[in-house]
Amino acid sequence: xxxxxxxxxxxxPYHNLAKYYGDMGxxxxxxxxxxxxxxxxxxxxxxSHHMTHYNLALAYISLxxxxxxxxxxxxxxxxxxxxxxxxxxxxxxxMKQGKYDEAFENFTRALSCDENSAIAHNNLAFxxxxxxxxxxxxxxxxxxxxxxxxxxRAFYNLGIIYKYKKRFSKAKHYLGLALKKRGKDIMxxxxxxxxxxxMQDKELLREFLAETLRIIPPDKLHALIKEIEADxxxxxxxxxxxxxxxxxxxxxxxxxxxxxxxxxxxxxKGKAKEDL
Numbered sequence: 001x002x003x004x005x006x007x008x009x010x011x012x013p014y015h016n017l018a019k020y021y022g023d024m025g026x027x028x029x030x031x032x033x034x035x036x037x038x039x040x041x042x043x044x045x046x047x048s049h050h051m052t053h054y055n056l057a058l059a060y061i062s063l064x065x066x067x068x069x070x071x072x073x074x075x076x077x078x079x080x081x082x083x084x085x086x087x088x089x090x091x092x093x094x095m096k097q098g099k100y101d102e103a104f105e106n107f108t109r110a111l112s113c114d115e116n117s118a119i120a121h122n123n124l125a126f127x128x129x130x131x132x133x134x135x136x137x138x139x140x141x142x143x144x145x146x147x148x149x150x151x152x153r154a155f156y157n158l159g160i161i162y163k164y165k166k167r168f169s170k171a172k173h174y175l176g177l178a179l180k181k182r183g184k185d186i187m188x189x190x191x192x193x194x195x196x197x198x199m200q201d202k203e204l205l206r207e208f209l210a211e212t213l214r215i216i217p218p219d220k221l222h223a224l225i226k227e228i229e230a231d232x233x234x235x236x237x238x239x240x241x242x243x244x245x246x247x248x249x250x251x252x253x254x255x256x257x258x259x260x261x262x263x264x265x266x267x268x269k270g271k272a273k274e275d276l
Contacts, residue, residue, distance in 0.1 A: 118148035
């Protein structure tokens with residue numbers, strides 16, 4: 001703030017202050033400062049020029065304003081053609097729009113700029129998975145994991161890939177690693193339910209279902225299932241509801257029976273007979 005006050009005609013202080021507010025999650029203060037920085041840029045030679053467009057694009061992505069995000073990502077690429085982050089995020093936006101050929105192209109470009117980008121390898125693996133190229137997807141996910149050993153999304157991708165390859169023990173392993181990092185991720189849990197069912201590990205399946213119902217609020221679980229049923233989540237990303245839903249249904253019923261059982265047992269032992 002002191003730098004902005006003392007250098008009101010320089011773009012970099014506005015950019016850096018915007019970055020601070022962005023890291024704090026304050027979009028209301030962040031975005032006007034990036035726009036102000038852009039009005040003061042003296043051309044592509046300005047040190048922050050492409051990064052201002054890039055960070056502004058990330059802010060628009062967080063607000064789900066995809067068209068504005070696309071505009072600024074493309075501008076960042078125009079100013080810095082070797083900028084892997086911009087290609088990667090452009091690929092993510094293309095993927096969300098179902099434009100998988102364009103997503104593939106942008107992830108490939110990101111890797112041509114930086115072959116050590118774990119996130120670009122992992123995103124490329126996801127596009128390959130959606131194309132049914134399981135072996136190629138496996139290679140890219142392994143590359144991502146070699147570059148970033150605790151990469152949760154790579155664990156998740158590997159779990160899904162191995163599920164489709166019907167190598168359920170491997171799928172269980174990698175989905176389990178993903179759940180160690182994000183134990184309340186509902187989609188990962190639904191895939192794990194399906195995998196445990198396919199493995200016929202009934203005891204572990206019962207334990208996992210009970211844990212899931214204990215830590216995941218029913219309204220959140222139901223909301224995601226409705227999204228899947230409405231085809232808002234592509235079929236190849238979603239678990240097989242024909243398998244998962246009956247298992248969840250029985251688990252809920254068993255949980256209800258258990259609660260009634262314990263309720264009756266406690267009433268018999270207690271002294272307070274009055275209705276609550």
